[in-house]
Amino acid sequence: MTAATRDGVILEVRDLVKHFPVGGGLxxxxxxxxxxxxxxxxxxxxxxxxxxVGESGCGKTTTGRCILQLERPTSGSVVFEGRDLTTMxxxxxxxxxxxxxxxxxxxxxxxxxxxxxxxxxxxPMAVHGLVTDAVKRQARVRELLGRVGLLPQHxxxxxxxxxxxxxxxxxxxxxxxxxxxxxxxxxxxxxxxVSIQAQIxxxxxxxxxxxxxxxxxxxxxxxxxxxxxxxxxxxxxxxIVELAPRKELYDEPLHPxxxxxxxxxxxxxxxxxxxxxxxxxxxxxxxxxxxPPGCVFHPRCPVAIDRCSMxxxxxxxxxxxxWAACLLA
Amino acid sequence: MSTVTTTADALAVPARQGLSSLVLxxxxxxxxxxxxxxxxxxxxxxxxxxxxxSPRDPLRIxxxxxxxxxxxxxxxxxxxxxxxDVLSRLLHAGRISLSVGLAAMAVTVxxxxxxxxxxxxxxxxxxxxxxxxxxxxxxxxxxxxLLALAAFVRPSLPSxxxxxxxxxxxxxxxxxxxxxxxxxxxxxxxxARALGAGAARIMVRHLFPNTVGIIAVAATLSVARAILLxxxxxxxxxxIQPPLASWGNMLNNAQSYFSTAPWVAxxxxxxxxxxxxxxxxxxxxxxxxLDPRSVQSRA
Numbered sequence: 001m002t003a004a005t006r007d008g009v010i011l012e013v014r015d016l017v018k019h020f021p022v023g024g025g026l027x028x029x030x031x032x033x034x035x036x037x038x039x040x041x042x043x044x045x046x047x048x049x050x051x052x053v054g055e056s057g058c059g060k061t062t063t064g065r066c067i068l069q070l071e072r073p074t075s076g077s078v079v080f081e082g083r084d085l086t087t088m089x090x091x092x093x094x095x096x097x098x099x100x101x102x103x104x105x106x107x108x109x110x111x112x113x114x115x116x117x118x119x120x121x122x123x124p125m126a127v128h129g130l131v132t133d134a135v136k137r138q139a140r141v142r143e144l145l146g147r148v149g150l151l152p153q154h155x156x157x158x159x160x161x162x163x164x165x166x167x168x169x170x171x172x173x174x175x176x177x178x179x180x181x182x183x184x185x186x187x188x189x190x191x192x193x194v195s196i197q198a199q200i201x202x203x204x205x206x207x208x209x210x211x212x213x214x215x216x217x218x219x220x221x222x223x224x225x226x227x228x229x230x231x232x233x234x235x236x237x238x239x240i241v242e243l244a245p246r247k248e249l250y251d252e253p254l255h256p257x258x259x260x261x262x263x264x265x266x267x268x269x270x271x272x273x274x275x276x277x278x279x280x281x282x283x284x285x286x287x288x289x290x291x292p293p294g295c296v297f298h299p300r301c302p303v304a305i306d307r308c309s310m311x312x313x314x315x316x317x318x319x320x321x322x323w324a325a326c327l328l329a
Numbered sequence: 330m331s332t333v334t335t336t337a338d339a340l341a342v343p344a345r346q347g348l349s350s351l352v353l354x355x356x357x358x359x360x361x362x363x364x365x366x367x368x369x370x371x372x373x374x375x376x377x378x379x380x381x382x383s384p385r386d387p388l389r390i391x392x393x394x395x396x397x398x399x400x401x402x403x404x405x406x407x408x409x410x411x412x413x414d415v416l417s418r419l420l421h422a423g424r425i426s427l428s429v430g431l432a433a434m435a436v437t438v439x440x441x442x443x444x445x446x447x448x449x450x451x452x453x454x455x456x457x458x459x460x461x462x463x464x465x466x467x468x469x470x471x472x473x474x475l476l477a478l479a480a481f482v483r484p485s486l487p488s489x490x491x492x493x494x495x496x497x498x499x500x501x502x503x504x505x506x507x508x509x510x511x512x513x514x515x516x517x518x519x520x521a522r523a524l525g526a527g528a529a530r531i532m533v534r535h536l537f538p539n540t541v542g543i544i545a546v547a548a549t550l551s552v553a554r555a556i557l558l559x560x561x562x563x564x565x566x567x568x569i570q571p572p573l574a575s576w577g578n579m580l581n582n583a584q585s586y587f588s589t590a591p592w593v594a595x596x597x598x599x600x601x602x603x604x605x606x607x608x609x610x611x612x613x614x615x616x617x618x619l620d621p622r623s624v625q626s627r628a
Contacts, residue, residue: 068523097525110516114538123534127526163341174520 008045010182010214011067016040016076018062022289034288036062038238038296039076041315046181049208049215051229051246053222053261057285059238060218064184067216068102069093080182098128101175105187107167111159117170118155121145124177144173148203165196172203182214189224201228222265226250231321234258237296238288240315244322254324257297295327303328355618362614365607372604376423383417388572396590407592409582415596422574422597426556426604429489429575433555436494438548441501442540446532448502449509456506463499471496475558479567489568493555501547508540542619546612553608560601576601 016037023031037059044050054060065071067078069085078085085096104110111120121141125131131140142152148169159167168188175183185204189197205228207213219225225232226246233243234257242255253259260279267273281300286292292299298308307327315325357363375382384405394412397404406415448459474496482488512518513536521531556576562568563577571578576597583594 070519070522094525097523100523102520102523104516104520106516110520112517112521112535112539114541115534123521123526124524127521127524127530166341171520174524178524 008047009043010046010081011044011216012077012079013043013063013067014041014077014079016063016066016078017074018059018066018071019074032289035238035291036288037066037073038291040235040238040240041076042233042240042243044182044214044216046214047208047212048230049217049228051225051232052216052218052235053220053225053232054235055220055285057288058235059288060220060235061186063235064102064186064216064218068100068184094128098124098178099180100182100184101178101180102184102186103168103171103175103188106191107164107171108159108191110171111167113159115158116155117145117150117157117159117162120159120170121155121173121177124174128178130178140177144176145170147176147207148173163196164192165199168192168196168200169203172200172207176207176211179211180213182216185215185217185219187219188217190219190221197224204228222261234261237285237291239296239325240323241297241326242324243315244324248319248322254318254322254329255297255326256301256303256328260302295325352618356614359610359614359617361610362617365610365614368603368607369611372423372600372607373427375420376427379417379420379424383414383420385414385417387413387417387421387574389413396586396593398590399592406596407590409579409593410586410590415579415593418574418579419576419596419600422576422579423600425486425569425573425575426559426577426601429486429493429559429569430552430556430604430608432486432490433493433497433559434548434552436490437497437501437551437555438544440494440498441547442505442537442544444498445502445505446509446536446540449506450513450528450532450536452510452513459502460506463502466496467499469496471558472561475562476565476567479562484562484568484570486569489559489562492562493558496558497551497554501544501551504543504547505540508543509536512536512539542615545619546616549608549612549615553605553612556601556608557605576604 017039018037019033019035021030021032022034040059040063042050052060052063062071066073067085069078069088073086076086080096080100083096085093088096115123118138118141121144122137125137125140131137138155141155145152145154150166150169150173154162154166154170159170162170171188188204189200192200201224204215208215215228217225217228229246231243231245232249233240234249234255235241236257242249242253242258244254249258250262253262256279260281263277263279267276279302281302283300286296286299292309294307294309294311295301295304295313298304301308305328311327313325313327315323318324318329384403391408391412394402394404394408395410397408397412399405399407402408404414404416406419408414409418444459448456475492478492478495482492518531518535521535526534559568559575560577560580563575564581566578566581569575569578571582579597580594580601583590583597587594
């Protein structure tokens, strides 16, 4: 345990901003900026699962990619185990990549169709020049496949021969190969059948218990996030609007956007479902090219007041451990 | 397996169904392509074994047999203006024409693949520069460029190969670049980057194997093109020089006698047509068989 992990914090994201330039030609600058992530801050403690939810285009995937340094953030810092990844050079970053891994959403496009499962799982070892002995590498691949519930025979197969759930298990085995401490799960189950989703979620939980893994779990399915997360952050238009321990967020949401999201989750009881209040948001999500001034949610907010269109509400700790970015919270 | 979640789905080991057998099965359904393989094999074997199967020495002049018609005086396909056996010359010319075709294809494919991958993967200014260069090259009429180049160099097998490759690499470059551009955004490439894989590894292990399909198609089509271009240059007299025979210069020789001894022109023309269409059909068949949309049918 290094001094870097003080207070058990393994990852600290501070004021993360990612803008993508759009338009513009050879001789003119970009026409506009897509403000995909606009000042996001949070921490993750070792061994915890932080759920990151929001609808499509809210910047949750970009946040994950910025943490992985697959996208270089426009500004802000990503401090992992005490070291800022955003200022690292390529060789340093390469070493850190062993300890931060990723599991992707689409089990069809995340595996190279021309490589066997064995080659895919062994690739991290090849990239980092570890376990150069072929026999030992094979043994390690078999071990990893066993860990994720696959059979040694699967190593000789190509991805197209496997089912979606099996492919996602291969992706998990690849992520585990380097014994990472943090795994960014980018919607790992949203492309799978519901029955398979449960299996993969359970597998991720088992592996977390076994290896002491930390997860950043990006998803849009509130039920899935509720199941796996310790704390949940809700994103809207490039900003975190609410961050709280799971139970608090689901039982006592403070931000009107969170409330609207939760009211959209169906309850498996028709009578209760009929009786309870449904908050239907008006309008569409504004374009991230031109986010509204003040609170980004105010044009659709059912309880907005005049001040909301002028003042940007800071993400403040309303109750211990429960953060919300709403002037009225 | 105590803590591991194992399920029936995870343990199912599907029946083997290799990529290659799938591709082969689909290729077999493309009749013209299969026929083309046979034709190309015959032409190739004929060229390879020309010394053994040729009825006569292709350079032997027998003035007594001048313009012998097909099936007379022991000439299956007739004889030319110097009494040389047309069949023997065609077989030997096949060596030249096919090897120019294959060598030019090899150069074209290597140059095109490297430039296309680099442009597609690194993008930005490198891509812009390479793309403008290919556009500039494409904007020259190929025949004009061929003749201009051919006028400056002494015709030989290597020089013909290089000249043809110089005028043909752009198509492959553009195809590979396009493919790499779309592959680059796939999650398995992002995944490789997340693992810490470098650009070289990503290009060799991840991008190249996934472009092999379109490269194979581009390669066969470029053989056809190269054979045609070689014939063209030789027909115009800038290519392979007599007495050495290529399909193109045989045609060149024959043009003055077309009305009196048409077989001297018809057979080389026929062979060129056969070779070029066969390679084109082969490319078509490969394209259909390797189409990723059908390969990855998720049924």
